[in-house]
Amino acid sequence: MLSRRSDIPLDRDGLSRFLPWLVAFMVYLAALALAGTLVLNTLAARWDRDVSGTLTVQIPPGAGPRDDDERLRATLALFRDLPGVAYAEPLDQGRLMALLEPWLGGMEATADLPLPQLIDVSLTSDAKLDVAALSRRLAAAVPGATIDDHSIWLARLVRMVRAVEALAGAILVLIGASTVGTVVFTTRTGLAVHQEAIEVLHLTGAQDAYIARQFASRAMALGLRGGVAGLALAVPTLLGIGFLSARLEAGLLPQLTLFAEHWLALAALPLAAALIAMLTARYTVMRTLARML
Amino acid sequence: MSTDDSDCIVRFENVGLRYGLGPEVLQDISYSLDAGSFHFLVGASGAGKSSLLRLMYLANKPSRGLVNLFGRDIATLPRAELPAVRRRIGVVFQEFRLLSHLSAFDNVALPLRVAGVREDEVERNVVELLSWVGLKDHLQARPPTLSGGQQQRVAIARAVIARPRLLLADEPTGNVDDRMAMRLVHLFEELNKLGTTIVIATHNETLVDKLRHPCLRLDEGRLSMRPGRVIDAAADMPAAGRRRDESDGSDETRRKSGKVA
Numbered sequence: 001m002l003s004r005r006s007d008i009p010l011d012r013d014g015l016s017r018f019l020p021w022l023v024a025f026m027v028y029l030a031a032l033a034l035a036g037t038l039v040l041n042t043l044a045a046r047w048d049r050d051v052s053g054t055l056t057v058q059i060p061p062g063a064g065p066r067d068d069d070e071r072l073r074a075t076l077a078l079f080r081d082l083p084g085v086a087y088a089e090p091l092d093q094g095r096l097m098a099l100l101e102p103w104l105g106g107m108e109a110t111a112d113l114p115l116p117q118l119i120d121v122s123l124t125s126d127a128k129l130d131v132a133a134l135s136r137r138l139a140a141a142v143p144g145a146t147i148d149d150h151s152i153w154l155a156r157l158v159r160m161v162r163a164v165e166a167l168a169g170a171i172l173v174l175i176g177a178s179t180v181g182t183v184v185f186t187t188r189t190g191l192a193v194h195q196e197a198i199e200v201l202h203l204t205g206a207q208d209a210y211i212a213r214q215f216a217s218r219a220m221a222l223g224l225r226g227g228v229a230g231l232a233l234a235v236p237t238l239l240g241i242g243f244l245s246a247r248l249e250a251g252l253l254p255q256l257t258l259f260a261e262h263w264l265a266l267a268a269l270p271l272a273a274a275l276i277a278m279l280t281a282r283y284t285v286m287r288t289l290a291r292m293l
Numbered sequence: 294m295s296t297d298d299s300d301c302i303v304r305f306e307n308v309g310l311r312y313g314l315g316p317e318v319l320q321d322i323s324y325s326l327d328a329g330s331f332h333f334l335v336g337a338s339g340a341g342k343s344s345l346l347r348l349m350y351l352a353n354k355p356s357r358g359l360v361n362l363f364g365r366d367i368a369t370l371p372r373a374e375l376p377a378v379r380r381r382i383g384v385v386f387q388e389f390r391l392l393s394h395l396s397a398f399d400n401v402a403l404p405l406r407v408a409g410v411r412e413d414e415v416e417r418n419v420v421e422l423l424s425w426v427g428l429k430d431h432l433q434a435r436p437p438t439l440s441g442g443q444q445q446r447v448a449i450a451r452a453v454i455a456r457p458r459l460l461l462a463d464e465p466t467g468n469v470d471d472r473m474a475m476r477l478v479h480l481f482e483e484l485n486k487l488g489t490t491i492v493i494a495t496h497n498e499t500l501v502d503k504l505r506h507p508c509l510r511l512d513e514g515r516l517s518m519r520p521g522r523v524i525d526a527a528a529d530m531p532a533a534g535r536r537r538d539e540s541d542g543s544d545e546t547r548r549k550s551g552k553v554a
């Protein structure tokens with residue numbers, strides 16, 4: 001496909017100098033949009049996995065330590081007897097302290113705060129619990145105890161992630177469309193600029209496909225060159241963003257990391273750009289030539 | 294004259310040509326060329342020689358009338374089959390139309406490459422032909438670095454490299470001296486002996502007189518015939534336009550630079 005010799009002096013027109021830059025810019029933007037989508041997707045999947053199938057039961061502090069123990073035992077008994085519950089353990093008071101420490105300060109300050117007791121509940125993967133009914137039963141057995149199944153904030157998060165993903169997808173489509181438009185424009189101009197050479201080729205018996213091939217392989221080479229340059233600029237940007245987010249999140253946010261398959265998807269962008277450029281150029285030439293004698 | 298006579302390479306019937314909304318530069322052209330014939334096409338500058346050749350090598354479509362090449366009506370030929378017809382036609386353009394970014398070698402190789410000939414065969418044929426026209430030392434030279442006469446020989450080599458069945462040459466000896474002109478015309482005659490039908494547009498009366506091939510004569514867009522001494526291809530021609538005596542020939546040697554309406 002990449003023929004070394006071209007019968008049409010396509011490398012001589014200024015246009016082919018500007019196509020790689022445009023493609024580089026497109027691929028750069030596409031890489032950022034795609035990386036964002038991939039990271040969010042991973043994040044959403046992980047939240048979903050971590051949080052669905054778990055419940056947190058909260059028991060507000062009672063009259064005194066003895067009362068607290070009693071209420072904890074009752075609650076644990078209720079959950080451990082339920083079908084579909086794989087695991088129900090009180091959250092260690094020390095871990096609770098550690099979680100709260102960033103907000104409340106060290107052990108000394110929190111030692112005599114009336115903290116609620118928390119129970120971590122995991123469900124078997126096929127469990128179908130009626131959380132509302134369960135809540136009523138729990139409230140009857142242990143007044144004040146509540147169940148948080150995370151579904152509300154999870155649903156909100158997932159909605160947000162999907163919205164951002166849709167936006168990124170729209171950006172990718174727009175970038176693809178502008179690439180196509182750019183290649184159509186450069187190819188049309190190329191056809192006009194090289195009209196003389198094209199007519200001579202036709203008159204010597206060249207098929208349209210022979211001429212289209214020259215434009216297509218040229219567009220592919222330029223698209224690939226621009227795409228690789230765009231990706232080369234995008235990689236440091238992404239690494240920089242990853243580094244900054246790792247420093248800033250300080251353990252509060254999940255890590256924003258790209259996995260090997262994500263890098264592979266990003267590496268495919270220049271190839272996609274080259275392919276789009278090639279097919280667009282070919283289609284444009286074939287269509288334009290079909291209107292000639 | 295039967296419609297699909299396979300001996301008939303070119304057949305025009307009542308062909309007219311106008312560019313855009315202009316006047317008809319060719320009017321009521323009717324003639325046919327037998328396979329293996331050799332014709333000169335003469336006429337004053339602006340008489341329509343190049344236009345007639347353009348119709349024959351399918352660069353233009355006629356405004357009216359019928360153009361039949363190799364027994365096929367061009368008007369009904371699907372576009373996809375045009376390349377196959379064009380590959381049987383070799384053309385020496387008046388202004389050469391060499392591709393200036395390609396070497397002499399690559400220019401001459403073009404008709405073979407578009408036809409998908411293997412590269413080693415391309416190389417052998419092209420080198421041989423360019424040597425024959427005296428350009429062995431200029432294989433890699435690009436046309437702008439060659440003299441007018443050298444460019445003309447490259448153009449001729451490109452026209453004949455694929456051994457076309459029909460060779461159309463538009464003033465192919467305009468830029469060379471008489472000796473080289475003779476040599477080039479002899480190349481065309483050699484090709485003609487191998488069966489190629491030849492039409493040479495020229496205003497070189499010496500050449501026309503010396504070789505005594507039949508003449509197609511254009512005068513203000515109308516065609517007439519003068520039979521040659523060697524081959525009388527015009528004998529069965531439909532009477533098309535006025536017949537002209539060759540004594541008018543001196544008119545054509547005087548080239549006008551402007552375009553004649």
Ligand SMILES: Nc1ncnc2c1ncn2[C@@H]1O[C@H](COP(=O)(O)OP(=O)(O)O)[C@@H](O)[C@H]1O
Nearest residue numbers: 312318337338339340341342343344552553554
């Ligand atoms: N592309 C064109 N557009 C408009 N008029 C043309 C074109 N080519 C030729 N003509 C006109 O057609 C007439 C015949 O021209 P041409 O075929 O070049 O004659 P010749 O080759 O005998 O000198 C001239 O009047 C010329 O001005």
Ligand SMILES: [Mg+2]
Nearest residue numbers: 342343387463
């Ligand atoms: Mg002319």
